[in-house]
Amino acid sequence: MDQSLAVLLTIITAATPLLIAAMGELVVERSGVLNLGVEGMMVMGAVAGFAVAFLTGSTLLGVVAAIFAGIAMSALFGLLTLTLVANQVAAGLALTLLGLGLSGLIGEPFVGQPGVKMPTLFGIDALVPFSFLLTAGVAYVLFKTKIGLVIRAVGNSHNSAHALGYRVIALRYLSVMFGGACAGLAGGYLSLAYTPQWIENMTAGRGWIALALVVFASWRPLRTLVGAYLFGAVSILGFVVQSMGLGIPSQFLSALPYIVTIIALVIISGNKRLTQANTPACLAQSFVPDR
Amino acid sequence: MKKLLMTAAMAAVALGLGSTASLAEAYKACWIYVGPVGDGGWSFQHDEGRKAVVAELGDRVETVFVENVAEADSDRTIERLARDGCKMIFTTSFGFMEPTLKVAAKFPDVKFEHATGYKTAPNVTTYNSKFHEGRYVIGQIAAKMSKTGTAGYIVSFPIPEVVSGINAFMLGAQTVNPDFKVKIVWANTWFDPGKEADAAKVLLSQGADILVQHTDSTAPLQIAQEQGKLGFGQASDMMAFAPKAQLTAIVDSWGPYYVKRVKAGMDGTWTSQQSWDGMAEGAVTMAPYANMPDDVVKMATETQAAITAGTLHPFTGPITKQDGTVAGEAGKPLPDGDILGMNWYVKGVDDKLPQ
Numbered sequence: 001m002d003q004s005l006a007v008l009l010t011i012i013t014a015a016t017p018l019l020i021a022a023m024g025e026l027v028v029e030r031s032g033v034l035n036l037g038v039e040g041m042m043v044m045g046a047v048a049g050f051a052v053a054f055l056t057g058s059t060l061l062g063v064v065a066a067i068f069a070g071i072a073m074s075a076l077f078g079l080l081t082l083t084l085v086a087n088q089v090a091a092g093l094a095l096t097l098l099g100l101g102l103s104g105l106i107g108e109p110f111v112g113q114p115g116v117k118m119p120t121l122f123g124i125d126a127l128v129p130f131s132f133l134l135t136a137g138v139a140y141v142l143f144k145t146k147i148g149l150v151i152r153a154v155g156n157s158h159n160s161a162h163a164l165g166y167r168v169i170a171l172r173y174l175s176v177m178f179g180g181a182c183a184g185l186a187g188g189y190l191s192l193a194y195t196p197q198w199i200e201n202m203t204a205g206r207g208w209i210a211l212a213l214v215v216f217a218s219w220r221p222l223r224t225l226v227g228a229y230l231f232g233a234v235s236i237l238g239f240v241v242q243s244m245g246l247g248i249p250s251q252f253l254s255a256l257p258y259i260v261t262i263i264a265l266v267i268i269s270g271n272k273r274l275t276q277a278n279t280p281a282c283l284a285q286s287f288v289p290d291r
Numbered sequence: 292m293k294k295l296l297m298t299a300a301m302a303a304v305a306l307g308l309g310s311t312a313s314l315a316e317a318y319k320a321c322w323i324y325v326g327p328v329g330d331g332g333w334s335f336q337h338d339e340g341r342k343a344v345v346a347e348l349g350d351r352v353e354t355v356f357v358e359n360v361a362e363a364d365s366d367r368t369i370e371r372l373a374r375d376g377c378k379m380i381f382t383t384s385f386g387f388m389e390p391t392l393k394v395a396a397k398f399p400d401v402k403f404e405h406a407t408g409y410k411t412a413p414n415v416t417t418y419n420s421k422f423h424e425g426r427y428v429i430g431q432i433a434a435k436m437s438k439t440g441t442a443g444y445i446v447s448f449p450i451p452e453v454v455s456g457i458n459a460f461m462l463g464a465q466t467v468n469p470d471f472k473v474k475i476v477w478a479n480t481w482f483d484p485g486k487e488a489d490a491a492k493v494l495l496s497q498g499a500d501i502l503v504q505h506t507d508s509t510a511p512l513q514i515a516q517e518q519g520k521l522g523f524g525q526a527s528d529m530m531a532f533a534p535k536a537q538l539t540a541i542v543d544s545w546g547p548y549y550v551k552r553v554k555a556g557m558d559g560t561w562t563s564q565q566s567w568d569g570m571a572e573g574a575v576t577m578a579p580y581a582n583m584p585d586d587v588v589k590m591a592t593e594t595q596a597a598i599t600a601g602t603l604h605p606f607t608g609p610i611t612k613q614d615g616t617v618a619g620e621a622g623k624p625l626p627d628g629d630i631l632g633m634n635w636y637v638k639g640v641d642d643k644l645p646q
Contacts, residue, residue: 007493114513195485199509236489243497251479
């Protein structure tokens with residue numbers, strides 16, 4: 001295989017789960033909900049996807065299971081924060097811890113079992129083009145359609161949206177579950193395409209990176225895409241540089257993706273007024289209808 | 292979660308026993324692992340060792356483990372175990388060294404056993420295995436099996452255990468092919484399947500056709516299998532993940548040591564020491580040789596036998612270092628201390644050691 005093509009393919013597989021998870025969380029946060037449980041939903045998606053694909057031999061069913069595992073986790077989060085009005089930060093952290101523990105328990109029989117790998121075409125699996133479609137779809141729906149406008153309105157001022165007759169809680173439930181589906185899918189990508197196996201804690205912090213990407217991309221889909229690919233590219237190029245034996249400290253190269261991504265996205269979103277306009281004003285605020 | 296269930300089950304057992312008879316109290320031995328038990332590698336093998344203790348000593352011993360303990364934040368966990376009545380605590384990762392010593396100073400009556408470190412105290416023992424013996428064998432195999440004459444080596448952190456592993460691998464490889472090359476990538480993590488897979492793909496794209504890893508997941512071997520390349524398992528036999536790629540694996544076998552030490556703790560003969568077992572003691576074993584022609588199997592088997600018998604020592608002087616200076620006396624093995632604190636590369640390693 002051509003050398004630079006192989007590196008490019010590696011970058012794509014590294015960026016895709018980040019992009020899918022971040023795109024879901026972007027919609028969630030645009031609706032005014034902060035779900036810090038991305039890591040927990042991802043890891044549940046990873047275990048569910050692996051388990052179903054392993055038992056049935058079908059990666060397609062595995063992907064479906066991953067999505068539903070993410071939705072189930074996010075519905076639980078919705079129940080806690082939207083219906084029972086619990087603190088979103090605390091509930092999100094709890095969701096991560098729950099996901100990590102529960103996935104370990106569910107996944108125990110599958111440890112040490114080789115998985116089924118998603119079929120690829122020229123080294124690319126179906127979820128890569130899907131992640132681009134997802135980005136375009138989210139960008140289109142959020143900024144070009146009425147439902148997108150309403151979701152953003154709910155995120156910016158839930159009281160006004162409520163006064164206008166929009167069903168704030170229902171819309172937030174939908175957004176949260178969309179985020180769950182994306183996070184679950186991203187987790188399934190890890191256990192079905194990236195490294196086809198189940199190991200506890202295999203998300204290894206990718207959910208948190210996705211969360212950070214959303215903020216640094218100032219809640220804009222295309223910037224999130226840039227951020228995810230920049231992060232993937234710098235991490236992989238760090239390995240390439242290392243394997244050439246140039247003597248650049250590896251610790252520096254390991255930190256570089258974070259540094260470069262933050263700097264780049266801060267520069268992209270340098271316009272303060274624009275950033276403020278993009279920040280959902282009601283982010284992480286609970287909504288209790290007054291009548 | 293598992294641990295919770297286990298503790299609950301144990302509490303139930305303890306209550307049940309307590310009501311029937313005042314049996315001699317079970318000796319409580321505890322383990323902390325850096326990764327999940329389900330990593331299929333390093334932590335998994337330590338847990339196998341714990342299970343060997345349970346199998347051997349039955350209800351005379353009570354075992355507890357805590358998995359996924361972050362190295363930087365391990366004091367609390369170690370201290371909690373000490374407070375919870377653990378009589379012997381095994382801390383099974385290099386990064387637990389300082390926290391172990393810190394907690395040990397507060398609990399002089401508790402015995403601590405720290406894996407892969409080098410600092411001891413009256414109640415702190417260190418133990419390690421001579422993994423480099425296995426790495427010498429896989430170095431020879433790699434040099435025989437590689438078509439490009441280049442191996443890709445994925446490593447975690449620049450600690451002596453890892454550095455001596457790279458050196459032993461190269462010394463083994465150089466006995467077969469003096470010009471053998473190794474490309475080194477530091478993943479700066481023990482356990483991140485995605486990152487390890489990325490590093491593996493990059494190394495294969497850069498001309499390596501054999502993968503060696505000193506990180507804990509099975510991901511690199513899976514990549515080797517996918518791309519029709521070869522590799523070696525780490526800590527545990529990973530054949531199931533790469534039936535066409537795994538040549539062999541360096542398997543850690545902690546059971547015999549754990550049984551010995553827990554017994555010593557029970558009968559009061561435990562003393563602080565620095566234990567370093569290798570192939571001769573059965574602490575380092577090789578997974579069945581596979582995916583290689585008979586002559587390579589023969590060579591590997593002979594080398595393994597010679598190391599086990601003590602007639603071959605991977606670090607026999609004189610050894611030329613990367614900077615051109617020479618270590619060790621001719622015909623004599625390096626002193627243990629030099630290997631346990633190794634912070635230099637042998638000649639032929641094309642990498643700058645992170646300091």
